[in-house]
Amino acid sequence: MPQLGETVTEGTVAQWLKSVGDSVDKYEDFVEVSTDKVNAGVPSPVTGTIRELLVKEGETVATGTPIAVIDEVGAASAPAPAPPATSAAAAAPAPRAAQPSPSAPSPNGSPAPAASAVSELELEGALRGASPAVRRLAREHRIDIRAIKGSGSNGRVTADDVLAAARTGAPTPHAPAAAAAATVPPGTRTSTYAQPIPGTSISLVQARKIIAERMVESKHTAPHAWSMVQIDVTNVWKWRAREKDRFERETGYKLTLLPFFIRAVVESLAAFPLMNARFVPATAGGPPSIYVNDEVNIGIAIGLPANLVVPVVRGADKLSIKGLAVKGGELIDRARKNKLGVDDLAGGTFTVNNNGANGSWASAPIINGGQAGIVTMETVLKTVVVRDDDSLAIRSMMNSCLSLDHRVVDGYVASGFLAELKRRLEAMGPQGDL
Amino acid sequence: MAVVSSTNSTVMNNVEAVRATLYEAMKNDERTVILGEDVGARGNVFLITKDFIGEFGERRVIDTPIAEASIVGIAVGMAMEGLRPIAEIQFADFIYPSFNQIVGEAAKIRYRSNGEYTCPLVIRTPYGGGVRGALSHSVSIEALFYHVPGLKIVAPAFPDDVKGLLNAAIDDPDPVLFLEHKKTYRLIKGEVPDGHYTIPLGKANIRKAGTQLTVVSYGLYLHWALEAAERLAQEGLSVEVLDLRSIRPMDKTAILNSVEKTRKLLIVHEDNKFGGIGAEISAMVAEEALFSLDAPIRRLCGPDVPSMGYALPLEEEFMSSPAEMADAMRAMVKF
Numbered sequence: 001m002p003q004l005g006e007t008v009t010e011g012t013v014a015q016w017l018k019s020v021g022d023s024v025d026k027y028e029d030f031v032e033v034s035t036d037k038v039n040a041g042v043p044s045p046v047t048g049t050i051r052e053l054l055v056k057e058g059e060t061v062a063t064g065t066p067i068a069v070i071d072e073v074g075a076a077s078a079p080a081p082a083p084p085a086t087s088a089a090a091a092a093p094a095p096r097a098a099q100p101s102p103s104a105p106s107p108n109g110s111p112a113p114a115a116s117a118v119s120e121l122e123l124e125g126a127l128r129g130a131s132p133a134v135r136r137l138a139r140e141h142r143i144d145i146r147a148i149k150g151s152g153s154n155g156r157v158t159a160d161d162v163l164a165a166a167r168t169g170a171p172t173p174h175a176p177a178a179a180a181a182a183t184v185p186p187g188t189r190t191s192t193y194a195q196p197i198p199g200t201s202i203s204l205v206q207a208r209k210i211i212a213e214r215m216v217e218s219k220h221t222a223p224h225a226w227s228m229v230q231i232d233v234t235n236v237w238k239w240r241a242r243e244k245d246r247f248e249r250e251t252g253y254k255l256t257l258l259p260f261f262i263r264a265v266v267e268s269l270a271a272f273p274l275m276n277a278r279f280v281p282a283t284a285g286g287p288p289s290i291y292v293n294d295e296v297n298i299g300i301a302i303g304l305p306a307n308l309v310v311p312v313v314r315g316a317d318k319l320s321i322k323g324l325a326v327k328g329g330e331l332i333d334r335a336r337k338n339k340l341g342v343d344d345l346a347g348g349t350f351t352v353n354n355n356g357a358n359g360s361w362a363s364a365p366i367i368n369g370g371q372a373g374i375v376t377m378e379t380v381l382k383t384v385v386v387r388d389d390d391s392l393a394i395r396s397m398m399n400s401c402l403s404l405d406h407r408v409v410d411g412y413v414a415s416g417f418l419a420e421l422k423r424r425l426e427a428m429g430p431q432g433d434l
Numbered sequence: 435m436a437v438v439s440s441t442n443s444t445v446m447n448n449v450e451a452v453r454a455t456l457y458e459a460m461k462n463d464e465r466t467v468i469l470g471e472d473v474g475a476r477g478n479v480f481l482i483t484k485d486f487i488g489e490f491g492e493r494r495v496i497d498t499p500i501a502e503a504s505i506v507g508i509a510v511g512m513a514m515e516g517l518r519p520i521a522e523i524q525f526a527d528f529i530y531p532s533f534n535q536i537v538g539e540a541a542k543i544r545y546r547s548n549g550e551y552t553c554p555l556v557i558r559t560p561y562g563g564g565v566r567g568a569l570s571h572s573v574s575i576e577a578l579f580y581h582v583p584g585l586k587i588v589a590p591a592f593p594d595d596v597k598g599l600l601n602a603a604i605d606d607p608d609p610v611l612f613l614e615h616k617k618t619y620r621l622i623k624g625e626v627p628d629g630h631y632t633i634p635l636g637k638a639n640i641r642k643a644g645t646q647l648t649v650v651s652y653g654l655y656l657h658w659a660l661e662a663a664e665r666l667a668q669e670g671l672s673v674e675v676l677d678l679r680s681i682r683p684m685d686k687t688a689i690l691n692s693v694e695k696t697r698k699l700l701i702v703h704e705d706n707k708f709g710g711i712g713a714e715i716s717a718m719v720a721e722e723a724l725f726s727l728d729a730p731i732r733r734l735c736g737p738d739v740p741s742m743g744y745a746l747p748l749e750e751e752f753m754s755s756p757a758e759m760a761d762a763m764r765a766m767v768k769f
Contacts, residue, residue: 131727131728131729132724132725132726132727132728133697133725133726133727133728134728135725136725136726152768152769153768153769156769158728158769159697159728
C-alpha cells in the first residue's frame with residue numbers, strides 16, 4: 001500500500017483494475033486506492049503478470065502492507081509464464097484452421113469425438129514449466145514429468161527431480177491409447193501427439209484422422225483466396241476494459257474481444273449474405289448451386305493440445321454482445337473440459353478463429369467444409385498510425401484475415417465484407433450497452 | 435615490498451605483477467619497447483614503469499604525445515618490422531582515437547599481407563569502475579573490440595594470471611589487447627610463481643568448483659562473484675565460478691563443460707549488458723547446450739546507460755555488488 005500523502009498512514013483498496021492472471025505494464029495503474037484525502041490510481045512498479053491480490057476491495061490496510069504479488073517479466077524466480085491471454089478463449093492455443101463439420105458422420109459411422117482432450121490438456125500444463133534439460137532427461141529416462149513432484153520454485157520439476165525419479169523407479173509416461181498400443185510392437189518407444197518422440201510414429205486418434213481428412217478435402221475442393229484488413233480496435237478495447245470486471249462479476253465469464261468481433265461479423269454477414277452461404281456441387285439430381293443460409297451460426301475455432309474443435313453459437317445474429325460473450329464463454333469452457341456435445345458442434349455457417357492470442361500477426365486459415373469463409377482475429381498491437389489529418393497517433397491495431405471459397409464469392413464481395421467488418425468494429429465503443 | 439615465500443613464489447598485487455612482468459620482458463629481449471603517455475619520466479600514472487627509462491633508455495621507453503592513434507599506429511609499424519612493442523593507453527577511456535589503428539590495421543595485418551607480416555603488439559590499458567573515475571576513468575571497452583576477428587582480448591583478475599597471460603601476450607605473434615582492472619591493481623594480492631612462465635591465451639580457469647550453478651565472469655566482478663559464491667556455500671548452495679581470463683578467444687569447452695555439469699548459467703560483467711560479452715556467451719550456450727539447461731540463462735551486467743556518474747550513488751547504481759550477485763545466484767540455484 002503506497003503512502004499517498006505525508007500524513008497518510010493507511011489506504012483503502014477502492015477497486016482492482018486488474019485481476020489475477022492479467023498482465024500489467026510498468027507505470028500502468030493496476031489498483032485504485034482511496035484515503036481520507038485522495039483517490040488515486042497506483043502505477044505498477046514493474047512489467048509483469050498479477051499473481052495474487054492480497055487485499056479485497058473495500059479493505060483498509062496500513063501503508064507499506066503488501067497488496068498484490070506481481071511476477072515480473074524476465075525475473076529468474078518467476079514461474080513459467082501463463083498463457084499470454086486474459087480469457088479462456090484467448091488462452092486456447094490458436095488453431096490455424098477450422099474443424100470439419102462434426103455433425104457429419106465419420107468414416108466408421110460415429111460422430112467425431114473431441115479426442116482425449118482432457119489428459120492432453122493436463123500434460124500441456126505440466127510441460128509448460130519444463131526446461132529443455134528436464135524434457136531431455138525425461139525422454140532419455142522414459143520418465144513421466146507429470147508424475148513427479150517438483151522441488152523447484154513454484155513446484156517446478158527440476159532436472160535433479162527427474163534424475164532422482166529415474167533412480168528410484170520412475171513413473172513412466174501414461175499408457176498410449178489402446179488402439180495405438182495394439183499397433184506398436186512391445187518394447188518400442190511410443191509417441192503421443194502431446195509427447196512426440198523423434199524417430200517414432202504417432203497413431204492418430206479418431207478426431208485427428210477426421211481433421212486430417214477434412215482439411216485435405218476443403219483445401220482440394222474449395223479454391224481458397226485470401227485477404228487481410230487492418231482494424232483500429234482502440235475504442236472497442238477501451239470499452240471492453242471498462243466493462244470486463246463487472247461482466248465477470250455478473251456472469252462468471254471473462255469478457256474478451258471475441259464477442260465484439262463476432263457481433264461485427266454477424267452484422268457484416270447480414271450486409272453480405274453471400275458470405276453466409278455454401279457451394280453445393282453438382283449431383284445426379286441437378287446442377288451445382290449456391291445455397292444462401294437462412295441461419296447465422298458462428299463456429300469458434302478452439303485449439304486444444306491434441307486437436308481442434310469448433311463449437312457453434314447458433315442464431316448468433318439474435319444475440320447481443322453480452323449474449324455472445326456468455327454463450328461463447330460457456331462453449332469454450334466446455335471445450336476445454338472436453339464436454340462438448342454433438343449439438344454444440346453442428347450447423348456452423350461461418351467461422352471465426354481467434355488466432356492472435358499467441359501473437360500471430362497474420363494467418364491463412366483453411367475454410368471449414370461447407371462454408372464460404374473463415375475470418376481470423378490476429379494479435380492486437382499498439383502501432384503508430386498516420387491519421388487522415390496527417391497527425392500521428394498510437395492506436396491498438398488488429399489484423400483480420402479472411403479465407404474465402406472462390407466458388408461462392410469473388411474478391412469484390414469478400415473485400416466489401418472485410419471493409420464492413422472493419423467499419424463496424426471501429427464504430428464500436430469506447431462505451432455503450434453490451 | 436615483495437615477500438619471497440618458501441615455494442619459490444612471491445606475493446604481489448596486480449600492479450606489481452604487471453611491473454615485474456614488463457621489467458623481465460625489457461631485460462630479456464632487446465626488441466621489447468614500451469611506449470605511451472607518461473610511461474617514461476613519470477614512470478606511468480600507477481608507477482608501473484617507474485625508473486624504466488633510467489635503466490633501459492629513452493629509445494626503448496618512449497614518452498609519446500597525447501595522441502592515441504599515433505601511439506598504436508607507431509607500435510603497429512614497430513611490430514611489423516621486428517620489434518616487440520608494448521603500447522600503453524593511459525586509461526581505456528582514451529582508446530577511442532586509436533580504434534582505427536587497432537581494428538582497421540593491427541587486427542588485419544596478417545590477413546591483409548597473406549601471412550607475410552604479423553603484428554606482435556600488446557596494447558595494455560587500465561579499465562573499469564568502482565574508483566569514482568566518472569566519465570573518463572571508468573569505462574569497460576572489451577565489447578567494442580570483441581567483435582573483431584584477429585584481435586585477442588585478455589582480462590586477468592589475479593596476479594599470477596597477470597604475469598602468465600602478459601608473458602603469453604608478449605610472445606603472441608598477433609595483436610593482444612591486455613585489460614587491467616584498475617580497482618584490482620592494489621586490492622588483489624596473491625602468490626606469483628618466480629621465473630618466466632606463460633598461461634595460454636583462450637583458457638578459462640575454474641576458480642571455485644561447484645555443482646548447482648555456473649557463474650562466468652572476469653576482472654573485478656570475478657572477485658565479487660567468488661565472494662558471493664562463498665556466501666552461498668555457507669548456505670549449503672554449491673556454485674562454480676569460472677574465470678574467463680581471456681575474453682577472446684572464448685574458452686567454449688570450459689564454459690560448456692561447466693554448464694553441462696551444473697545446468698544453469700549466470701554471466702556477470704561490469705561492461706554494459708546490451709551486446710556485451712555475456713550476450714555472446716549466452717548465444718553460444720543456447721546454440722550448443724540448450725538441452726542441458728534447466729533454467730533460463732541470466733546476465734547480471736552494467737546497465738544500458740552511457741557511463742557511471744561521479745556521484746557515489748550513481749556509481750553504485752551502475753556497479754553490481756557481491757550482495758546483488760548472491761541474490762541472483764540464490765534465485766538461480768533455487769529455480
